[in-house]
Structures are given as structure tokens and as C-alpha cells.
Amino acid sequence: RLEQMVTDYLAPILHTPRPIQALILGCTHYPIIRPLLQRLLPWPAPLLDPALPAVRALQQMVQTTGLAACQPRSSMRFCCTGQTTHFATAVSSWLRQPVQVEQVRLQSVLLSH
Secondary structure, three states: OHHHHHHHHHHHHHOOOOOOOOEEOOOOOHHHHHHHHHHHOOOOOOEEOOHHHHHHHHHHHHHHHOOOOOOOOOOOOEEEOOOHHHHHHHHHHHHOOOOOEEEOOHHHHHHOO
16 A cells, blocks of 8 residues: 555656656655665666755754753753644653643744744
8 A cells, every 4th residue: 555655646756758866755754665765766766865964954053053052951842733642642752751742833833933
């Protein structure tokens, strides 16, 4: 079923007369299906995962703005645009402590800036 979903999603790319030069894995779950993507592409193309460069850019920004200097009693605020219960479960598992998650609407975030 996953293979059919990916094939359907990639149909415009798979049926183009000119092969793509690269495929950017622009979502967090795409690296998980990297082997399937490589197998389905009819020609060799690099699969580019932007996660590491994004993390490096964030790390640099955090260091240059002084945000990395967290105090021992700093607080954490978790927000998501999707299902809060699933996100809270995942974050609680990673941090090994219960967390509260607030749901936000992107439109309200964009309008506040």
C-alpha cells in the first residue's frame, strides 16, 4: 500500500520525458522511505535531505542570538498545528517527562508577526 501511495505521489516525476536532477526530501518522514524512493525512480538521482543543514543553521542562530544560554530553570513551551495528543505523546517519550502541548493555527501565528 505504501509503495502504491508513493508511486501515485511521484507520478508527475516518474512520467516526465526529462529525468529530474535531484529529489529534495522536504518533509521529516521522507528519509524513512528513502530506499523505496531510490527503487522507484527509473534513473539515478541524488535524494537530498535538508534536515542536517537546517539543524546546523538553527544551531548557529541559537548560538549567535544567545538563546543557547539556557538557565537551569528554563521553561519549555510546545506548540503544534496538528493533533496535540499525538505530539504530546511523542515529545513526552523523547524527553521522558510529561508535557503540555498547545495547538496553534498558522494563520494566527502569521498575523501576529
